[in-house]
Amino acid sequence: MTAVNKSHFFWKSDGTPGKPGLTAGEVAFIFLKEQNVKFKSGQRRKAIEYEKDLVNYWKDHKTFEKSVDMRLADNAYVFYDGPPFITGVPHHGTLLSSVVKDAVPRYWTMKGKRVERVWGWDCHGLPAEVFTEQKLGIKDKRDIGTKVSLEDYINFCRANMVQTGSEWEDTIDRIGRWVDFKGAYKTMDKDFMESVWWAFKQLYDKGKIYEGEKVLMYCTRDATPISKAEVAMDNSYETDTDPSVYVEFRLDKASSHKIAKLAKLEDENSKIKLLAWTTTPWTLNANTAIAVNKDIEYVLVVIFGDYYVVARKLAEKALRRDNYQLTDSDIIMDFPGSELVGLSYEPLLGVNRGMGAHQIWHADFVHDEEGTGIAHEAPAYGEDDYTLAKANGIPLVIDTDDEGYYTEGEWQGRQIWEVNKEVAKTLHERGVVWKIEYIRHEYPHCHRCHTKLMYRAHPSWFMDVDGQRREMLEQNGNINWFPEHIKQGRFAHTVESAPDWNLSRDRFWATAMPVWKGTSAEGKELVKVIGSYAELKELSGRELDDYHRPWVDDITFELDGVEYKRIDKVLDCWFESGSMPFAQFHYPFENVEKFENNFPGDFIAEYVGQVRAWFYYLHTVSVGLFDKNSFSNVIVTGTLAGNDGRKMSKSFGNYTDPNILMDEFSADALRFLLLSSPVLNAEDFALKEKDVADVQRKLAMVWNMYDFFTLYASVDGWEWNPPVAGQDGKLEDPSAECPNVLDQWILSRLHQLITEVDGHMQAYDIPNALKPVLPFLDDASNWYVRRSRKRFWKSGDDADKQAAYRTLHYVLTKLSLVLAPFTPFLAEELFLKLTGGKLGESVHLLDWPEAGHVNELLLKDMAAVRTYVNEGLALRAKAGIKVRQPLAKLSVPQVSQVVDFADILTEELNVKEVEFGATEAISLDLTLTPELKREGMMREVVRLVQSARKAAGLQVDDRIHLWLHTEAAELAKAIDEYKDAIKGETLATELLHAAKSAGDDVFVQPAKVEGHELVVALRKA
């Protein structure tokens, strides 16, 4: 080994050459002046250091912009970003989707695609309004227009949305995601909203939009319907305790008479009551019908002289109460529900609701699994109730206002949820309730404000999803879903069961619905839908800076003598999200070619909740407008849970702030863990700090190899001679010039890795793409480098050593390319340190590496010999014999083809001889002769001297004077016998078998070998 004194510059720990204050990029520039790249040991930086530095490096050098701009526009790869809500804060879930949204575009960029990535902000809708109302101290919708003018309210909303979102930018930068923030679109932009108008009109003209009334989930605080998808997406069901009420409805005289006759009661004028069940007693005031199932068995029972009807199967449970238990003798008659259909009953609260009210109907939805088998119907407040009422002309009573306050009756002026239990108690006191129980159940709540939702018939505008359902299912066939089961599973089911889309909201801060209405001279309602600002100007002569409410509300126009006024509804903001692919380009008013040439988009990714939401809405709008799927490939992630598997929650304290995780273990480790975890398979995943730490430790194998490489390269003065500048960063494959079987093997492994990662990335299967990475690092570090170690120790400049340097440099550099999409910081740091910028200023500007030759036979052979090594080690461990102790013989069944098994096995298993083909299974001769024992002692002595060298703070190439002293004869004999070997391996120029006491320059360390005392003393020669 030659000690090399380097006078020229080299990488310093901060990535700068020789002098401080230069960034990594400037280094690249300086390096271009020198032909070869030189290395120095101890230059490795901490992850937190280089990660934070590289964020600035990329910004300073506009590396992201370059990576996009260097690719041709006609080779685009289109990524749609699902915009987060602007006032939201980044969290673990944001990071998860960001990591996916970064890795895939980086990969395709390396494959030569132009991947523009523009950030978007979702600005409209309830979250914005709730945010504003909290700031303004507004309690409910009625305050808007009274306490605060609508104009002020809207201006305030907009002002809040113009925040820079800098917290987002910092977090997104930290995790290493490249995205254009400056060009971000906002859904509240005038251009964006015009494209949304255009889309609405297109759909309207195609006959896909209609006005109607439906029972919808409805938030009384926000006074607007909430879609099922919104409730389902965030699973905003909460556990509520509600009264479970058994209400007594009395049949009218004629109907009682009929049942009494059927039962052959003595008194045919007996009063008979139906026991109906409800958990929303607040709806009883609006009751207009009762439903039974004609095919269910009912019973008539007599209790304390009163007669009740209830489903047979539920009778015992429904009637049981403190003072009563049903007995067979109480049952008077069994009869089918069909006998009840067509009968009439007395209004519960004394108010007759007129024609068609208070009759008993058959309904398929009535069952006898729960309750009483008899349903109270308030058609305005239930989907089934409403459908039944529409089909049969049953009157519909709406006795509440938009905020859920009664407008009539006993509880007028009170809020429905506030009196829900009170209604039940009052009726109980009046003797029209058999019993009240309380149940805990999951009930939908507003996903924005958590108000308990009601079901409510509400006039709305709908998109006809039913009419295009088949086409949507067909177009789903064009989409590649990962994981695949979502395609025919959750997504297809969502499409199959989707109701028509309620597009209208009774709110303020959103895209105004472009619908104007007028009334003809004959009193007929006329509708005019507007598709652009120009069209509106043509009709009204007016143009606005801002088409939000209330300004757009003021625009009226006259058409054929009829005055038109805008309806006061706004659009569901999911319609905006679904329009994002074209609205972000202001299509079709601008960018016609750009949009049309790149549609459908290539890739989207979000968490599983978006299958029913954004993914579904994109698809719905796209099929509606263009008869095409909106995106071609989609990755659906699962949800991240806390370290205990429960939902991440501050109150559980079950997760670590992502910034702390990244600072402690690196953003790359977090990225790698997430990308290789089941969360990429749409499964839930508990994020544990120790797993991030574990990945970080494994990725550090890269740096261990780098340290090893630079340690010896600096000592040997090995320099990397880059290919001629401007060769497109192509690294030369050294296979042809490196005949050593270890080099050939690791090169084959590397090429194999490149192919595997590439193949899985083409299929959007990131977990499987990453699967071979850590095993490769392990192979490279714990087999290739370890077994090659001696090749680097050799003195002189022989060809094999040169080959080892070349191979290791090539493998690590290529590895930086393979890792680039996944761990972009580590990849960049490694790449720049190994190439000095001579292959380009960033690894992220290079193409995906081509895989070279893979020698399958060699891979197979090496795998076989490694299996023998592991088996041999297991045999040694079982016998309790350390590897340091040499053994005489090993027998293995198989003969090698390419790899020299004997060479590897004698070294790895420390045996004198290997015998091939003589046995069925591997076997080890465990006999310890005195000779073997002494050799084992010698190995132990060498190890102790090496550790003493380290403890004394010597450099690897320092020569020493060594003294070894022992009273044990056998040990002394071993030292004497192997004197030269010990000297050689410990770089001792002199070895004395004598005691040496500690002096200024002598390091002394007592030790033990096989129970014998040994004193090691050494001094730098």
Ligand SMILES: [Zn+2]
């Ligand atoms: Zn709400």
